[in-house]
Amino acid sequence: MNRKQKKMLIRVIAAACLVLILAFVPVTGIWRFALYMIPYLLVGYDILLKAAKGIVRGQVFDENFLMAVATVGAIALGEYREGVAVMLFYQIGELFQSYAVGKSRRSISSLMDMRPDYANVETGGKLEKVDPDEVEVGTVIVVQPGEKVPIDGVVVEGTATLDTVALTGESVPRTARPGTDVLSGCIVLDGVLKIRTAREFGESTVSKILDLVENASSEKSSSENFITRFARYYTPVVCLSALVLALLPPLVRLAAGYGPEWGRWVYRALTFLVISCPCALVISIPLTFFAGIGGASREGVLVKGSNYLEALSKVKTVVFDKTGTMTKGVFEVQGVHHNRLPEGRLIELAALAECASSHPISRSLAAACGEELDRSRVSEIEEIRGEGVTALVDGIRVAAGNRRLMARHHVAGAVDCSHAGTVVHLALDGEYAGHILITDVLKPTTKTAIRRLHGMGIGKTVMLTGDDRRVAEQVAKECGVKAHYGELLPEDKVRMVEQMLREKPSGSMLAFVGDGINDAPVLSRADIGIAMGALGSDAAIEASDVVLMDDDPEKIAKALGIARKCMRIVWQNIIFAIGIKVICLVLGALGYANMWMAIFADVGVMVLAVLNAIRALRTKNL
Amino acid sequence: MKKTYKIEVDCANCAAKMEEAAKRTPGVANAVVNFMTLKMIVEFDEGADPKQVMPAVRKNCKKVEDDCEIWL
Numbered sequence: 212m213n214r215k216q217k218k219m220l221i222r223v224i225a226a227a228c229l230v231l232i233l234a235f236v237p238v239t240g241i242w243r244f245a246l247y248m249i250p251y252l253l254v255g256y257d258i259l260l261k262a263a264k265g266i267v268r269g270q271v272f273d274e275n276f277l278m279a280v281a282t283v284g285a286i287a288l289g290e291y292r293e294g295v296a297v298m299l300f301y302q303i304g305e306l307f308q309s310y311a312v313g314k315s316r317r318s319i320s321s322l323m324d325m326r327p328d329y330a331n332v333e334t335g336g337k338l339e340k341v342d343p344d345e346v347e348v349g350t351v352i353v354v355q356p357g358e359k360v361p362i363d364g365v366v367v368e369g370t371a372t373l374d375t376v377a378l379t380g381e382s383v384p385r386t387a388r389p390g391t392d393v394l395s396g397c398i399v400l401d402g403v404l405k406i407r408t409a410r411e412f413g414e415s416t417v418s419k420i421l422d423l424v425e426n427a428s429s430e431k432s433s434s435e436n437f438i439t440r441f442a443r444y445y446t447p448v449v450c451l452s453a454l455v456l457a458l459l460p461p462l463v464r465l466a467a468g469y470g471p472e473w474g475r476w477v478y479r480a481l482t483f484l485v486i487s488c489p490c491a492l493v494i495s496i497p498l499t500f501f502a503g504i505g506g507a508s509r510e511g512v513l514v515k516g517s518n519y520l521e522a523l524s525k526v527k528t529v530v531f532d533k534t535g536t537m538t539k540g541v542f543e544v545q546g547v548h549h550n551r552l553p554e555g556r557l558i559e560l561a562a563l564a565e566c567a568s569s570h571p572i573s574r575s576l577a578a579a580c581g582e583e584l585d586r587s588r589v590s591e592i593e594e595i596r597g598e599g600v601t602a603l604v605d606g607i608r609v610a611a612g613n614r615r616l617m618a619r620h621h622v623a624g625a626v627d628c629s630h631a632g633t634v635v636h637l638a639l640d641g642e643y644a645g646h647i648l649i650t651d652v653l654k655p656t657t658k659t660a661i662r663r664l665h666g667m668g669i670g671k672t673v674m675l676t677g678d679d680r681r682v683a684e685q686v687a688k689e690c691g692v693k694a695h696y697g698e699l700l701p702e703d704k705v706r707m708v709e710q711m712l713r714e715k716p717s718g719s720m721l722a723f724v725g726d727g728i729n730d731a732p733v734l735s736r737a738d739i740g741i742a743m744g745a746l747g748s749d750a751a752i753e754a755s756d757v758v759l760m761d762d763d764p765e766k767i768a769k770a771l772g773i774a775r776k777c778m779r780i781v782w783q784n785i786i787f788a789i790g791i792k793v794i795c796l797v798l799g800a801l802g803y804a805n806m807w808m809a810i811f812a813d814v815g816v817m818v819l820a821v822l823n824a825i826r827a828l829r830t831k832n833l
Numbered sequence: 834m835k836k837t838y839k840i841e842v843d844c845a846n847c848a849a850k851m852e853e854a855a856k857r858t859p860g861v862a863n864a865v866v867n868f869m870t871l872k873m874i875v876e877f878d879e880g881a882d883p884k885q886v887m888p889a890v891r892k893n894c895k896k897v898e899d900d901c902e903i904w905l
Contacts, residue, residue, distance in 0.1 A: 261899070261900070264899060268896055268897075273846075273850075305843075305844065308844065308845075309843055309844070312845075312869070315869075316871075431865075439849055442846065488846075489846065490844065490845070490846055493845045493849060494845040494846075497868055498869065501869035501870075
């Protein structure tokens with residue numbers, strides 16, 4: 212609790228004690244009034260002051276004004292205890308609300324405690340701590356054991372193990388040596404690293420993530436907008452009804468020749484005013500989303516806005532990219548078949564031809580080759596997307612890619628592999644020279660992830676891949692997706708997703724899950740783009756709506772679970788709060804509800820709604 | 834141009850009122866108040882100078898909720 216809240220707590224407790232004591236003090240008349248004014252003013256002076264200021268500034272319909280009118284009215288009717296109680300409970304509600312909000316605010320920001328405070332720059336042989344914002348690109352910074360890497364860069368000196376758990380949730384430490392790219396936010400466990408910065412602080416990974424999370428709830432969901440609109444009409448309508456209720460029945464009774472019963476109708480109108488504050492709704496809905504987004508980020512799922520959380524809860528179709536999403540994306544050369552040259556030579560030629568590509572297949576070839584590739588042996592590299600590459604290696608024209616590439620170069624005699632896997636066909640100077648079989652393995656959690664999604668009522672799971680159809684079929688069978696499409700070019704994937712967007716059940720959403728390499732267009736085309744293990748890939752973070760910090764596919768099910776729970780709470784709160792208020796309004800108008808019930812309708816509902824909202828933070832068993 | 838300001842406000846309804854007030858200020862194209870993170874994100878009109886617009890935004894917000902604060 213901060214100072215303001217503590218002061219409020221003391222005021223509330225003191226006033227409550229006074230009211231209790233006064234209940235046993237047998238005084239009447241003016242003395243009773245004077246004694247009740249002590250707790251009333253003690254607990255409510257700031258509300259009265261604010262209400263007065265509001266009237267001066269022409270802000271009539273604010274909650275301070277309403278509370279002031281309701282309580283002053285009750286006191287004027289001689290209902291001292293109720294007048295004080297309304298003010299007391301209103302303040303308790305406000306106090307509770309600010310405490311609850313402050314608490315969830317803190318618990319969420321502590322999750323995000325990864326902002327580096329300084330960077331060490333070596334000047335004249337001495338280390339100097341500077342603001343990371345002031346470090347220019349290309350500066351060499353020093354990171355010591357136990358410190359966070361403040362800015363993205365490349366290691367120039369030193370070897371150390373890095374703890375990346377804050378970034379990726381991956382608990383196995385990574386090793387960094389000269390030449391390794393390191394991301395900001397990692398913690399150096401041992402050793403000293405000298406890092407040449409590659410970006411400005413503001414562009415670095417850690418700043419990007421913090422920015423993403425901090426601005427997450429700025430994109431408002433349709434339920435939040437609904438509540439804002441609702442609140443705008445609700446309060447004036449209820450106030451107007453209160454006025455009508457206070458004036459109309461007595462006037463009608465007067466006209467009909469009965470006694471007007473002013474006191475009774477004004478009392479009923481005052482109960483209206485107490486119920487008229489839309490606080491329970493206005494606070495609990497954004498709080499639910501905030502807690503949901505906060506709970507998700509603790510699980511390594513960054514949601515860019517509450518509108519995406521809302522959309523996520525309506526997902527009925529999930530489309531996956533294969534490589535890097537369902538499979539590890541780490542390929543291994545399994546064998547070389549139908550080769551005319553020695554295996555090693557063929558792999559070397561293929562690796563050299565693909566040396567400019569960062570595609571996982573190229574990397575696996577380089578890894579199989581074993582030795583450092585001498586890029587000066589390669590020239591005239593041409594990459595044909597979705598097919599492969601051609602290049603001049605040691606004076607030999609090498610074409611390495613799939614069957615389409617072979618067909619393009621009119622290479623005859625290409626042999627299909629009898630094993631499923633990615634096959635890199637090779638042609639040397641236009642002559643078929645054999646193929647290399649490369650396979651990729653499923654991630655350990657892919658199967659469970661798909662099973663859980665089906666169990667959650669996701670009707671359609673689809674796998675898209677640029678790979679060979681047979682590979683697609685095998686992977687699909689292994690992991691259990693309902694449909695799969697192979698041999699797709701990046702633009703085919705966009706086309707497929709567009710078609711599925713047209714076919715999906717109305718009102719439902721389609722999510723695309725990819726690793727961010729090559730699939731940024733699809734990520735942005737889908738209703739919701741989920742990028743996986745995408746840290747460091749700006750394009751993916753930019754294009755996606757949900758970012759999974761590590762690359763565990765089971766997190767997709769988790770994200771959906773969190774979103775659904777969050778929306779469930781939102782609707783519970785909307786229905787509960789509006790329902791109770793409407794019931795109390797009706798009962799109040801008919802004279803069945805007194806002011807105590809009205810206080811419950813206002814403060815009680817808000818407290819319950821806030822408590823319910825905070826449940827969204829709990830994500831353990833989803 | 835978009836800028837983010839730290840704010841202080843006590844209740845969610847007041848935050849919504851601040852948002853309305855900020856939106857109505859001349860020179861402001863759009864404003865979003867995030868009650869949870871206590872931030873106001875202001876999008877300025879083309880050619881408007883935040884240094885001149887923001888004091889007016891602050892004044893308008895104070896008018897609807899005098900307990901609020903915007904750190905410029």
